[in-house]
Amino acid sequence: MSPREQYVAFMTILRKEIRRYTRIWTQTLLPSAITMSLYFVIFGSLIGSRIGDMGGFTYMQFVVPGLIMMAIVTNSYSNVVSSFFGSKFNHSVEELLVSPTPNYVILMGYVIGGVTRGLLVAVIVTIVSLFFTHLQIHSWFVVVAIVLMTSILFALAGFINAVFANNFDDISIVPTFVLTPLIYLGGVFYSMDLLPDFWAGVSKLNPLVYVVNAFRYGVLGVSDVSLPFAFGMISLFTLAAFFYSMHLLNSGKRLRQ
Amino acid sequence: MIPALTIENLSKSYDNGFQALKGISLSVQQGDFFALLGPNGAGKSTTIGIICSLVSKSGGKVVVHGVDIDEDFPAAKKFIGIVPQEFNFNVFEKVEDIVINQAGYYGLPADIARERTEKYLKELGLWDKRDVASRMLSGGMKRRLMIARALVHEPRLLILDEPTAGVDIEMRRSMWDFLRKINAAGTTIILTTHYLEEAEALCRNIAIINHGNIVENSSVRDLVRRLHREVFILDCVDELPESFSVDGFVTRRMDEHCLEVEVEKGQHINDVFAQLDRAGVQVSSMRNRANRLEEMFVNLVEGAA
Incomplete structure (x- = not known):
């Protein structure tokens, strides 16, 4: 395929993905807005006012970056896992597999589809958060870079999950039993300073700690971890997930007989 | 003239040891209307799956219009249109979107994609249903939708796996007429079917496959003569x-x-x-x-x- 044809194929997959999640917006976009509003009300306003400052900011200001990142992670991941597994389940993935579309274009189409949903939800959640607190961006570069890298990483992770999934239970196991605990223990609601040394050390094994803290640095200018190290770790995970996804597509594992 | 399809010593063994294809060879000339017959589990769908990349081969060679799939599968895929046995489209998508998207996967620009989608949906009597979710179509309409989708990039080789299974007689006849028409226009057609009457009515050449071997490969006329x-x-x-x-x-x-x-x-x-x-x-x-x-x-x- 010529580069122009590949671009057409990529845009076709991307448009299809965007159309899919906007068509079912009550299942894809609205829940995050409602859930995050509840977080803002309960943890930010009601409980947060009794907690006091954290990391030099009001509790509401402190949790907002983590909650936005939580929305990005879960939406990027779940968009790709549900869409790609759905196409495997109803065999419509064969439409792509029989076509000359290169595998990396297929992967990019699904991943960028997930990224757009992650970004859209991030915008919605950020707008909702502005009803509760005042947000000032410390570093636009860090914010944009970390949002893009994180959404790409978790969209790729969703793709890998979808390739291995055999049924709809398999696509909810990872988000429920792995992703959610990692997010909650990733410093969304608390600073690492509050943890005993041992648990602070254990937390550094959690990749979500780097994602949440790097984003918090971009917004508030504070972080519990080193920013270059956080970027390095996220880049490493993203590259590993990309090459593994490509390997799955090229080998046809669980996609071709 | 280069054959539309050449298969040499094609074999397929699954992980459980089952040998679906045991080194089959056949050639389909350009413009032919070719039938691939065989009982269930004979290896027809495996052969078709390998040609269109849904099944990985264990050995042998497949050449489509002179392009070896091992050397340039994307180029070979452009020649092929496939109508599978099972419905394999997103049932929540609209009829028109399914066909337009397929055109996009072949890199066709939007204006050509829309033009051809309209052309084939009209020819197959689905234009009125273009805004309907595909799950709302009848079985026969779903089969015609898959034919429109397979034709949107105007392949030179159209492969249909049991296209008229579960289709009523009237619909089957109109599908036959349509296939004859596109064959007359130059598209090579390979058809698998259980309806031998269908093979006799439509096809010029025939191969019968059983237990992963080709047991007969000749013209329908010769076969009937014998x-x-x-x-x-x-x-x-x-x-x-x-x-x-x-x-x-x-x-x-x-x-x-x-x-x-x-x-x-x-x-x-x-x-x-x-x-x-x-x-x-x-x-x-x-x-x-x-x-x-x-x-x-x-x-x-x-x-x-």
């Missing part, structure tokens, strides 16, 4: 006596007006008419029993078993 016997059904004007028979021929009185006669190789149907004439039986019409190929198919498949 039939040892043919069965005719005669509709008679007057009521036939209970014990009516024709000397030298195996006959069966189907009902009071209908007689089935088997004509072996070397016998002449004229002799039947001569005897009927002498007995004062007038024949109003005669038809060939449609399953002539079926008999040969069963013989070949049983012989290879």
